[in-house]
Amino acid sequence: MGQVLSLSLLSQLYPIHASHFTVNDIPDLTGRVVLVTGGSAGIGKETVAALLAHNATVYLAARSPAKAHAAIRELKERTGREAVFLELDLADLASVKRAAEEFLEKEKELHVLFNNAGVMFPPHNQLTKDGFDLQWGTNVVGHYALTKGLLPALLAAAQSSPDGKARVVTTSSMAAYLNTIHWDTFRARPGRDKLTRYALYEQSKHANVVFARELGRRYGHQGIVSMSVNPGNIVSELQRHMNPVLRWIAHRFIYPTPYGALNQLWAGTSPETADFNGKFIIPWTRAGECRRETNDPEIGRRLWAQLEEDTHV
Structure with a gap:
């Protein structure tokens, strides 16, 4: 890792x-429809809270109805x-399809999609219901399928919006710098067995950036503004699978959960990022550069083709 990249990661x-x-800078979102995956906890819940406080209609998409309804009550x-619950299990492509169809039955337009959830x-040894590595299937495949399923509403929102834009914000991580995509x-x-669970996470977050850029290449001319976000070094329920000692140490050096929503809220709502x-987007609220591989059009096309083949979407 080069010195410039090391300094970038440290910063x-x-x-x-x-x-x-700050969240006080979010414009009035009356009439705007927003969907947040993983909205029942952590950064997702803080994102939903800020959007509701600025009058958006917010769909809180989550796997657990019990956790989602508890979060909706707390946020109210x-x-x-009050947010609207949308049942969504990103580790099950049938659930993703149902969620997209249910949303389209209720709404004609989607102004902002926050692909926030992750594991x-x-x-x-954990796999998705469709046989993917759980981190790849949830973080990458599920969000690809959801975004494609919701494209009619995103495109409709872009056409009717005063600025001609709808936004898709995909939450990545600093881990995107630490690995690339291993196609097998x-x-x-057998290829998967050669990677640790940490490397599998890193490649999924790297792929989030590749996906976001390829989505922008393919649909930017139709008004889709696609961004990816490193939310920062944040307290999150994602850390529940960490070694307890490492988790305790990590929590001594990371920022409170609300900080993690700032980058994606800026990306999704600010006129600056239209x-x-x-x-x-990197901490705090500024554009940065990820690894050069994430901006390679050939890698973007290859990933897109792979996701189309794997999901039939």
Whole structure:
């Protein structure tokens, strides 16, 4: 890893500049429809809270109805507004398809999609219902299928919006810098066994950036503004699979959960980012550069073709 990249990562781990953007800078979102995956906990829940407080219609997509409804009740107490539950299991493509269809039955337009949910460091033997590595299937395949399923509403929102834009914000991680895509590791195959669960997470977050940029290449001319985000070094439920000692140490050096929502809220709502198609947002609220591989059109095309083949979407 080069010296410049090392310094970039250090500046993202411990940003020396405060964010110029706060949740108070979010414009009025009356009439805007937003969907947040993983909205029942962590960064997703903080994102939903800020959107509700600024009058958006927010669909909180989550796997567990019990956790989702508890979060919706809590958020109503905090904001005075109520999110709409959308049942979604990103590790099950049939569930993803149902969720997209249910949304399209209720709404004609989707102004902002936050592909926020994810899993990190689960046991190595865990797979999705469709046989993908759990981290790849949830973080990459599920969000690809959901985004493609919701494209009619995103395109309709872009056509009717005053600025001609709809936005897709995909949550990546600093881990995107630490690995690239290993094309023989997506399912339970020998190639996958060569990677640790940490490397499998890193490649999924790297692929999030590749996906976001390829989405922007393919649909930017139709008004889709696609960005990816490193939310920062944040307290999150994602860390539940970490070794307890490592988790305790990590929590001594990371930022409170609300900080993690800032980058994606800036990307998804600020007039400043309306023309940030393909950008990678880093702490706090600034555009940065990920690994050069994430911006390679050939890798983007290959990933897209692989996801089309694997999902039939």
